[in-house]
Amino acid sequence: MNIFLPSGDKLEIENGATAFDVANTISKGLAKNALAAEINGNLVDIYAPVGDNDKVRIITDKDTEALEILRHSTAHLMAQAVQRLFKNAKVTIGPVIKDGFYYDFDMGDDKFSPEDLEKIEKEMAKIASEALPCKRRVVSIDDAKKEFSHEKYKIELIEGIAEKGDKTVSLYDQGDFTDLCRGPHLDNTKRIKHYKLLSIAGAYWRGDENNKMLQRIYGTSWFKKEELDAYLNMLEEAKKRDHRKLGKQLKLFTIEDEVGAGFPIYLPRGGALRATLEEFERKEHLKRGYDIVYGPQILKQDLWKLSGHYDNYRENMYFTSIDDVAFGVKPMNCLSHMMVFKSEIRSYRDLPQRYFELGTVHRHEKSGVLHGLMRVRAFTQDDAHILCTPEQLNDEIIAIIDFVNYVMGIFGFEYEIEVSTRPEKYIGSLENWDKATEALFNALKAKGLPYEINEGDGAFYGPKIDIKLKDAIGRFWQCATIQADFNLPERFDLNYIGEDGQKHRPIMLHRVILGSVDRFIGVLTEHFAGNFPIWISPVQVRVINITDAQLDYCKELTAKLKAEGFRVDTDFRNEKIGFKIREAQMEKIPHMLIIGQNEADNKKVSVRLRSGETKNELDFSDYISVLRESDQNKTLNLWR
RNA sequence: GCUGGUGUAGCUCAAUCGGUAGAGCAACUGACUUGUAAUCAGUAGGUUGAGGGUUCAAGUCCUUUCACCAGCUCCA
Numbered sequence A: 001m002n003i004f005l006p007s008g009d010k011l012e013i014e015n016g017a018t019a020f021d022v023a024n025t026i027s028k029g030l031a032k033n034a035l036a037a038e039i040n041g042n043l044v045d046i047y048a049p050v051g052d053n054d055k056v057r058i059i060t061d062k063d064t065e066a067l068e069i070l071r072h073s074t075a076h077l078m079a080q081a082v083q084r085l086f087k088n089a090k091v092t093i094g095p096v097i098k099d100g101f102y103y104d105f106d107m108g109d110d111k112f113s114p115e116d117l118e119k120i121e122k123e124m125a126k127i128a129s130e131a132l133p134c135k136r137r138v139v140s141i142d143d144a145k146k147e148f149s150h151e152k153y154k155i156e157l158i159e160g161i162a163e164k165g166d167k168t169v170s171l172y173d174q175g176d177f178t179d180l181c182r183g184p185h186l187d188n189t190k191r192i193k194h195y196k197l198l199s200i201a202g203a204y205w206r207g208d209e210n211n212k213m214l215q216r217i218y219g220t221s222w223f224k225k226e227e228l229d230a231y232l233n234m235l236e237e238a239k240k241r242d243h244r245k246l247g248k249q250l251k252l253f254t255i256e257d258e259v260g261a262g263f264p265i266y267l268p269r270g271g272a273l274r275a276t277l278e279e280f281e282r283k284e285h286l287k288r289g290y291d292i293v294y295g296p297q298i299l300k301q302d303l304w305k306l307s308g309h310y311d312n313y314r315e316n317m318y319f320t321s322i323d324d325v326a327f328g329v330k331p332m333n334c335l336s337h338m339m340v341f342k343s344e345i346r347s348y349r350d351l352p353q354r355y356f357e358l359g360t361v362h363r364h365e366k367s368g369v370l371h372g373l374m375r376v377r378a379f380t381q382d383d384a385h386i387l388c389t390p391e392q393l394n395d396e397i398i399a400i401i402d403f404v405n406y407v408m409g410i411f412g413f414e415y416e417i418e419v420s421t422r423p424e425k426y427i428g429s430l431e432n433w434d435k436a437t438e439a440l441f442n443a444l445k446a447k448g449l450p451y452e453i454n455e456g457d458g459a460f461y462g463p464k465i466d467i468k469l470k471d472a473i474g475r476f477w478q479c480a481t482i483q484a485d486f487n488l489p490e491r492f493d494l495n496y497i498g499e500d501g502q503k504h505r506p507i508m509l510h511r512v513i514l515g516s517v518d519r520f521i522g523v524l525t526e527h528f529a530g531n532f533p534i535w536i537s538p539v540q541v542r543v544i545n546i547t548d549a550q551l552d553y554c555k556e557l558t559a560k561l562k563a564e565g566f567r568v569d570t571d572f573r574n575e576k577i578g579f580k581i582r583e584a585q586m587e588k589i590p591h592m593l594i595i596g597q598n599e600a601d602n603k604k605v606s607v608r609l610r611s612g613e614t615k616n617e618l619d620f621s622d623y624i625s626v627l628r629e630s631d632q633n634k635t636l637n638l639w640r
Numbered sequence B: 001g002c003u004g005g006u007g008u009a010g011c012u013c014a015a016u017c018g019g020u021a022g023a024g025c026a027a028c029u030g031a032c033u034u035g036u037a038a039u040c041a042g043u044a045g046g047u048u049g050a051g052g053g054u055u056c057a058a059g060u061c062c063u064u065u066c067a068c069c070a071g072c073u074c075c076a
Helices: A019-026 A028-033 A064-085 A114-129 A141-147 A152-163 A225-241 A243-249 A268-287 A301-307 A334-342 A390-411 A430-447 A517-528 A548-563 A577-586 A597-602 A620-633
Strands: A002-004 A010-012 A036-039 A042-045 A056-059 A100-106 A135-140 A168-174 A177-180 A194-204 A213-222 A298-300 A319-322 A325-329 A353-362 A378-388 A415-420 A452-454 A464-470 A476-485 A507-516 A541-545 A568-571 A591-595 A604-609 A614-619
Touching: A010 A019, A019 A028, A019 A036, A019 A056, A036 A064, A056 A064, A064 A100, A064 A114, A064 A168, A064 A177, A064 A194, A064 A213, A100 A194, A114 A194, A135 A141, A141 A152, A141 A168, A152 A177, A194 A225, A213 A225, A225 A243, A243 A517, A268 A353, A268 A378, A268 A390, A268 A507, A268 A517, A298 A301, A301 A325, A301 A334, A334 A353, A334 A378, A378 A390, A378 A517, A390 A430, A390 A464, A390 A476, A390 A507, A415 A430, A415 A476, A430 A464, A430 A476, A476 A517, A507 A517, A541 A548, A541 A577, A548 A568, A548 A591, A548 A597, A548 A620, A568 A577, A577 A591, A591 A597, A597 A604, A597 A614, A604 A620, A614 A620
Parallel strands: A415 A452, A541 A568, A541 A591
Antiparallel strands: A002 A010, A036 A042, A036 A056, A100 A213, A135 A168, A168 A177, A194 A213, A298 A325, A319 A325, A353 A378, A378 A507, A415 A464, A464 A476, A476 A507, A591 A604, A604 A614
16 A cells, blocks of 8 residues: 655555554664654554555654653653552543643542652653553443543543544553543653653642642653753743842832732832833823823722623722722723713714823732732733724724834733633623624734634623733733723713714723733843843943042932933942942843043043943943933843 | 642741751941952841640641742633
8 A cells, every 4th residue: 555755755555554664664763763653634653553545744753743742641651650659549631731741630638749749750760661562442432431430530531522422432551550542642651761740739620610629740751851951941040030039139029918918019129110111101102192091099889880890890809988888999990981081072083082091900819829010919000991983993903903012022022912702701792792803803814913712711891802921931921902892882871973963882992002010020020030121220320439539420420320311320338349240230230330540530431231241431421322322212232 | 719838037048856046148337448240357137927725845746827839710
């Protein structure tokens, strides 16, 4: 019979051959490295049979699929080790995730301890050295249920498969361990060599908080030792960039027990950074035709009932009362903005109306989710609401996407786009939801931007485009979001007078660019590892003298820089220059002006950059123009 | 909220079996006046997250609670 290779070449091979035979026919070397195969687009084991006219691709450790297969097999290896060591451990599921895998176990009343990870790793090494072949078996649903009669979670999974209409399931045997699994797998446990179990955590069965909490073990696995080491090293490096650690070191913010969990306090350095960011935002919004507005922190509960927040968002809100009238602390800024629109009769000529507010909101987040500045209970959004006509909707969405792109470009962020559709809890008509969702898709298509769809993850009042930024450890954080809303204008009975003299309903866009300013600062900190670009750096320049003899000149320079609006501080302590440089370096200050007698005599400045590079004996006017350029161009470079 | 772990000086961390709470850095004082990542000496700093209990004796054991860390669920 004949099979086809990825190159399109035809290969003649004996009837009944397996993918391994294909590899072996091509070359001995390939056969040695062959881990799995892709037959007609489906991933299969290396010993899977091939049929006439099949398209066959041999997978080796060079292919991306191979890592996933390795990790999946490592998860099985770990489950086997766990069941050898813990007789009452029930297996559930063990999928591959980014950079690794996990496996969930029901341990009954037992718990894993951190020391258990080492024991399990040792047992895994033992099983790997036993060189157990991993063999696939296909059995009927009934037989599978008999075989797993003692594993209730597997029974549940098998029943789920049966419900989908499948008559058989595949099982993988390796020695004394059998798992229900679609595969494919590596052919032998001895191929699993470079792995590490990373952490233990609880996880609900099937991700549902009403279900039992299982014990999860996370791990990673690689083909080469160097790859494993590099990955573990990367995790260490990422820890150093953690904004909570850097936030403390660089004195950006603090979260105190006495104040309350999830309520950050900005220290002067963090305050300087944040103020700069907010000033930048105000300017950019004014450039783009937004008006700045302000609303109160608490609004009457009745208004939250009208908006639907009371019915749909109450668990996340804080309430209080004033003279027996119920009020709610705002978790969102939209209500005030609705009232801004209603404050006048609007003509179609007035639209679009764009209201911008750096609005601080409070949300009751569950205690377990709080995380530095990334997840807090009080945060400030760079929030805006745009009210426009249906005809203007598409252009408005596109303008927001351009805005987001401009801002992310300044920081050099990578991001991913998701469209979140109607959730289970929603307000308004299906027709409006369809229109709103359509509008978002159209704008993304018009910009030719790639996106993923996140079913059922929209806000209760409308679908949204989410922009997610990547943090130091590769986690994604939602920052910008654009939400189309046909519902709130209806609930608040917003109208404008059209060309025809009749009342019409505007459409509302909710949108944020940075999202939460607080979260954005957290992401920024990790992104730059605390080495902020000059324009946003809390301290831009530190003036350092060599001896007291240069004090007057140093003070003169400092005053001039301050007068120009730069963030300058000084270190005139009676310490050696090396010591003062070291401190400035650890504080990640971009520019140090090192002023000795030479500089004072000749009225020059010498600059040491955060990179260690020096620019000696410059005219002050030249130096200040460098700073001005950095501020104006928002450059990521330390010099020009 | 749930599961597991961790809370010791401003920061980073010690303290063996339950037996006198300690170091480095920072702070403060003094000397040194210094040229590109740590000058030297001295002083002070604590109800061991908080409450309750066991014990002759608790940082250490038990218990309640708060916070933090990892993850789950949820989310900007």
